[in-house]
Every structure is written in C-alpha cells, then in structure tokens.
Amino acid sequence: MMKPNVNYAALKDSYLFAGIAKKTQAYLEENPGKRLYRMGIGDVSLPLCPAVIDALHKAVDEQAKAETFHGYMPECGAPFLREAIAKHYAERNVRLQPDEVFVSSGASDELGDILDLFDKKNAALVLEPAYPAYVDASVIAGRQIFHLPAGRENGFLPSPENLPAADLIYICSPNSPTGAVYTKAGLQAWVDHANATGAVILFDAAYEAYIEDPALPHSIFELDGAKTCAIEICSLSKTAGFTGTRLGYTVVPQALEREGMSLNAMWVRNRTTKTNGVSYLLQRGGAAVFTPEGQAQVKSQIAVYKRNAKVLTDALDDCGIWYTGGKNAPYIWLNCPNGMGSWEFFDYLLHEIRVVGTPGEGFGKCGEGFFRFSTFASPEDTVEAANRLRKLLK
Ligand code: PLP
Numbered sequence: 001m002m003k004p005n006v007n008y009a010a011l012k013d014s015y016l017f018a019g020i021a022k023k024t025q026a027y028l029e030e031n032p033g034k035r036l037y038r039m040g041i042g043d044v045s046l047p048l049c050p051a052v053i054d055a056l057h058k059a060v061d062e063q064a065k066a067e068t069f070h071g072y073m074p075e076c077g078a079p080f081l082r083e084a085i086a087k088h089y090a091e092r093n094v095r096l097q098p099d100e101v102f103v104s105s106g107a108s109d110e111l112g113d114i115l116d117l118f119d120k121k122n123a124a125l126v127l128e129p130a131y132p133a134y135v136d137a138s139v140i141a142g143r144q145i146f147h148l149p150a151g152r153e154n155g156f157l158p159s160p161e162n163l164p165a166a167d168l169i170y171i172c173s174p175n176s177p178t179g180a181v182y183t184k185a186g187l188q189a190w191v192d193h194a195n196a197t198g199a200v201i202l203f204d205a206a207y208e209a210y211i212e213d214p215a216l217p218h219s220i221f222e223l224d225g226a227k228t229c230a231i232e233i234c235s236l237s238k239t240a241g242f243t244g245t246r247l248g249y250t251v252v253p254q255a256l257e258r259e260g261m262s263l264n265a266m267w268v269r270n271r272t273t274k275t276n277g278v279s280y281l282l283q284r285g286g287a288a289v290f291t292p293e294g295q296a297q298v299k300s301q302i303a304v305y306k307r308n309a310k311v312l313t314d315a316l317d318d319c320g321i322w323y324t325g326g327k328n329a330p331y332i333w334l335n336c337p338n339g340m341g342s343w344e345f346f347d348y349l350l351h352e353i354r355v356v357g358t359p360g361e362g363f364g365k366c367g368e369g370f371f372r373f374s375t376f377a378s379p380e381d382t383v384e385a386a387n388r389l390r391k392l393l394k
Helices: 006-010 016-030 050-063 079-090 107-117 132-140 184-197 263-274 280-289 292-319 342-353 379-393
Strands: 101-104 124-128 145-149 168-172 200-204 230-235 248-251 323-325 331-335 370-374
Touching: 006 132, 016 342, 050 280, 050 292, 079 101, 079 248, 079 280, 101 107, 107 132, 107 200, 107 230, 107 248, 107 263, 124 132, 132 145, 132 168, 168 184, 184 200, 280 292, 292 331, 292 379, 342 370, 342 379
Parallel strands: 124 145, 124 168, 168 200, 200 230
Antiparallel strands: 101 248, 230 248, 323 331, 331 370
C-alpha cells in the first residue's frame, strides 16, 4: 500500500496566514458590511507598471502569429531575461554569468524545490523570526531543523556564534517579518562561517529593492567568498508587483560545489527534469522590469510603499511604541504594547479598530510579544489605519 509522506503530520496545524484569514472571516461574518484595514499579509496593492504591461501586450501579440510564436521556453530561463538579470547585478558590481541565473515562478516555489539539491540528512538552521515557508518546507522534506532566535538585543540580526552543526542556513535580508537588514560586515560573518564549515546559505533577497541605504548589501554575492557557499533566491513579487503574475529568479554560482558536484549543474538537471520553463509572456513582462523605464517605474511604486511606512511609523512614534524596520524594508516590526501577546494584540486591533496585522508568534517562538505591519496597503487605508492606531494607543 502507498505510504504517505508522514512528515506532513509534523507540520504545525494552521499556517499563519490561514489563521489570520479565518479570524478576519469570522469577524466579518459577525459584523457584516464592516470594512477592514489590512496591514497583514504582504500582498501589494499597486498594479503592474506601464513598462511591464506594454511588454506583456506585445508578447501576447507575438503569440498570435506563426512567425513570432514561441513554444516551450528553455527550462532554466529565456536567454534575454537571464542576461538582463546578470546585467542588473553587474550594475551593483556583482559579476554573474547568465547561466548562473535561473528564472523561476517565484521565491516560494524555489524555497521548496531547491531542497532537492541537498541530502535529507542535512540539518537546516533557521534564523528566527522567519518566513514560515523555511521551516515548513524543511519539515515536509523530513529535515532536522535548528532554530536560532533573535531579539531586540541583537537588532533581530543574529551572528554565527555558538551554533549547532547545520548544513543549510536560511538568511533573509531585508528580513520578513522584522524589516532588519544585515550590514556587509554582519553578512560577511555568515559567509565566512559557511565557507569554514562547508554549509550552504539559502539567501532570500525577496525585499532587496527596498534597501535605500547605499552601505547595505542587496545581494549576498556582494560579499567576498559568497560564490562558494550561497544560493540567492529573488522575486519580482514585491519589487514589481508580480505577486499574482508570478516571476522570480535564483542564482546558483558556478563556483558552488560540494563533494566534487557542481550545484549549478545539479540545478540545471533538476529544472530540465521538473519544469518546462516559465511562460514566454511572463518572462517578457519580467525583462521589462530591468529596462531603465521599468526600473524608474518600479522605484516610484516602491516610494509609495515607503511613504506608507512613514505614515505608520509616525503613528507608532506618537504612541511611544518600539519598532524596527520600515526604512530599508516594507515591514514594520513592533513590540505589542502593555505586555500583550501577539495574537492578543491581533484580536484587540481587529475588534477595536478593524486594523489587521500579523502576529509575531507566527514567525517563530521568539516573535511572541511582537507584531508585523506590512506597508503594501493603499495610501488611503494606511492613513486611516494610522489614525485609528493613534486614537486607540496614544
Ligand atoms: N520570501 C519571503 C521572505 C517572503 O516574504 C515572500 C512572500 O511574502 C516570499 C519569499 C515569496 O515570494 P513569491 O511571491 O516570489 O513566492
């Protein structure tokens, strides 16, 4: 008889965002017609920028004619997009060959799929608070997981000290949920640690486009030695509003080898087996993000979310609430006031002022007592949420 993957039984009951959806749904059923101010899940509110829309339309027209029609795309990505992304890295002085860039359907898919490269016995280290998919994908794969908690004392940026022996290290910077960003020196310590121990870092750079401080690294490959110990997973979801359109990219350097095996060659083999490439239309839309016009347009969208961040952090300042993030990241991470627990604060905001955030506890035990606001809502909703927070908490 077929034996199921029993690791699913070890997953935590309710995925964080499903829990939030359930509670907000229940509230709306009890209070029909009430409007919620959603600062919870990290989904964007602005539409795709004009450069992307134009490229998508053109690509659709190409697919309508035999002379310009495209069938299957290369599994690892269209050359035009791999080259555009490599060029984008070059602008930050990171030299990549286009064949080190793999086009994907988004970061979530890659965070799960990439585990195929590693032996099941490899233990994973998750720096927490963390995006829940790291733990869940590792649980499904049956991997041992070590949790490295962070807190206010280290600015939610733990360093590689007194660590358990882990072979895979998840790092997210700018961080979801905390908005904390590693400095070059802070990240270099992790790269040096990985090179010294043979571990591989899975670096989630989904929010790199939000970094405005020129001293902070956007890519782990800005650090010396990262190409022999890191894989970088990126997404256009928050950079360019592709949450529902789906496109991302993953960098697996040629220099990354373990036991004489090239992880780049293994990933090519994996993609050519498990995918038939990302749609031509989306890759054309994605390539438009990396044109000068596309870059200017996505930057002005990000500026809208940055203004939302300022509106929310001004309100928190007025209320005397401690927070971090919101400057080089689209998330604000705050201490729940009056010693409230994070789900308790969630319920309080939902029922008192109809503002929805994300309880910190959902990102790991050390997130208890903290709360995350996303800055992706509309400016109007954000202003209203900030006013309501002031009235309730000041
Ligand atoms: N990584 C982090 C840290 C995220 O917060 C998210 C989405 O919220 C993702 C990855 C997923 O991105 P994608 O939409 O590309 O799957």
